[in-house]
Amino acid sequence: MDKLKSAVVGCGSVSSQHFNTIDKNEKSELVAVCDIIPEKADKKAAEYGATAFYDFDEMLEKAQFDVLHICTPHYLHAEMAIKAMNKGINVLCEKPLAIFYADALKMCECAEKNNVYLGTCFQNRYNDASVYIKNLLSSGEMGAVTGAKGMVTWDRDEEYYSDDWHGTLAKEGGGVVINQSIHTLDLLQWLIGSDMVDIRSSISQKRLAGKVETEDTADALITFENGVQALFYATLCYNGNSPVFIELLCEKGKIVMYDDLAIIKKGEDKHTVTFEHGKGEKGYWGNSHGKLIAEFYDSIINKTHFEVDGRSGIKAVKIVDSLYSYARKI
Numbered sequence: 001m002d003k004l005k006s007a008v009v010g011c012g013s014v015s016s017q018h019f020n021t022i023d024k025n026e027k028s029e030l031v032a033v034c035d036i037i038p039e040k041a042d043k044k045a046a047e048y049g050a051t052a053f054y055d056f057d058e059m060l061e062k063a064q065f066d067v068l069h070i071c072t073p074h075y076l077h078a079e080m081a082i083k084a085m086n087k088g089i090n091v092l093c094e095k096p097l098a099i100f101y102a103d104a105l106k107m108c109e110c111a112e113k114n115n116v117y118l119g120t121c122f123q124n125r126y127n128d129a130s131v132y133i134k135n136l137l138s139s140g141e142m143g144a145v146t147g148a149k150g151m152v153t154w155d156r157d158e159e160y161y162s163d164d165w166h167g168t169l170a171k172e173g174g175g176v177v178i179n180q181s182i183h184t185l186d187l188l189q190w191l192i193g194s195d196m197v198d199i200r201s202s203i204s205q206k207r208l209a210g211k212v213e214t215e216d217t218a219d220a221l222i223t224f225e226n227g228v229q230a231l232f233y234a235t236l237c238y239n240g241n242s243p244v245f246i247e248l249l250c251e252k253g254k255i256v257m258y259d260d261l262a263i264i265k266k267g268e269d270k271h272t273v274t275f276e277h278g279k280g281e282k283g284y285w286g287n288s289h290g291k292l293i294a295e296f297y298d299s300i301i302n303k304t305h306f307e308v309d310g311r312s313g314i315k316a317v318k319i320v321d322s323l324y325s326y327a328r329k330i
C-alpha cells in the first residue's frame with residue numbers, strides 16, 4: 001500500500017505527538033517539516049529523514065504531500081489550513097481550529113469545497129474512559145442526561161508565558177478557555193450530544209493579573225439545545241495539574257469521569273471502572289493523540305467519516321467564542 005505523505009508545520013511542544021505517530025504509522029511517511037526557527041525544523045528533519053523548511057508558503061510550493069499537521073500558535077491555524085486545503089491537501093489542525101468561530105466556519109467550508117479532510121485534535125474523545133461513557137450513554141442504560149458539570153484546575157506559571165504567543169489576545173486568543181479547557185468543553189458537548197444554544201459566563205485574571213492579557217480563570221452556565229444545562233469552571237491557578245472532572249446527571253443515575261476512572265451510580269449500585277493510563281509525557285493532556293491521528297489517516301485512505309472533523313470540532317470553538325463574547329460584555 002502506498003503511504004500518505006505528511007508534513008508538519010510548527011516543531012514545538014505538541015509536535016512530538018504528531019512526529020511519533022507519523023513515524024510509527026505504516027500508512028504515513030514524513031516528507032517535510034517547517035518552523036520559523038531553523039534549528040527546530042533542522043532537528044526534526046534530520047531525526048525523521050524529511051526536508052526542512054523555514055517558511056510555510058515555501059513548503060507548500062516546493063514539497064509534495066497529502067496531509068498537513070498544523071502545530072503552530074492559534075492565530076495561524078485558519079490561514080495555514082485554508083492555503084493547504086485550497087491546494088487539495090488534507091489538514092489535521094491542533095486545537096482550536098481557529099480563535100474565532102467565523103474563521104473556523106471558513107475552514108469547514110473550504111474543506112467541503114475542495115473535498116479534503118479537515119480534522120482537529122480533541123484527542124480526549126479517544127481516551128478509554130471517554131469512549132466507555134459515550135457508549136454507556138448511547139446504550140440508553142442510564143437514560144438521558146439531565147445535567148452536567150466540568151472542571152479543570154491546572155497550573156501555569158509565569159515561565160509558561162515567556163514565549164511570544166501564550167498570554168496574548170492576538171496570538172493565543174484567550175487563556176484557560178481557548179487553550180487548556182477547550183478539551184473539556186468539547187467533551188461536555190459531545191457527551192451531552194447537543195449543540196450549545198446559550199451561555200452565561202465570566203472570565204478573570206487571578207494569579208498573573210496584569211502580567212498577561214489573557215484570563216486564567218473562567219466559569220459558565222451553558223444551555224444546550226436538548227435543554228440540558230452544564231456548569232463549567234476552569235482555572236490555571238492551582239498548584240498542580242489535576243485530572244479533568246466531569247459529572248453527568250442522568251435520568252437513571254450518575255456518571256463521573258475523573259482521570260482514567262468512570263464511576264457509575266445507578267440505584268443502589270455504585271461501581272468504578274478503571275482504565276489503564278496510556279504512556280505519555282504529559283498525562284493530563286490525555287494520551288490519545290496517537291489513536292486520533294491513526295484514525296485520521298485511516299479515514300482518508302478508506303474514505304470514511306472522521307469522528308473529529310471540522311464540523312464536529314467547530315462546536316467547541318463556538319462555545320469558546322460565545323463564552324468570551326458574553327464575558328467581555330459584562
Ligand SMILES: NC(=O)c1ccc[n+]([C@@H]2O[C@H](COP(=O)([O-])OP(=O)(O)OC[C@H]3O[C@@H](n4cnc5c(N)ncnc54)[C@H](O)[C@@H]3O)[C@@H](O)[C@H]2O)c1
Pocket residue numbers: 009010011012013014015034035036037040055056070071072073074076094095096121122123163179285
Ligand atoms: N491537543 C493537545 O492536547 C495540545 C497540547 C498542547 C498544545 N496544543 C496545541 O498545539 C499548538 C501548538 O502548541 P505548542 O504547545 O506546541 O506551542 P509551541 O510554542 O511549543 O510550538 C509552536 C511552534 O510553532 C512555530 N511557529 C510559530 N510561527 C510559525 C510560522 N509562521 N511558521 C512555522 N512555524 C511557526 C514556533 O517556532 C514553535 O516551534 C497550539 O494550537 C496548542 O493549543 C494541543
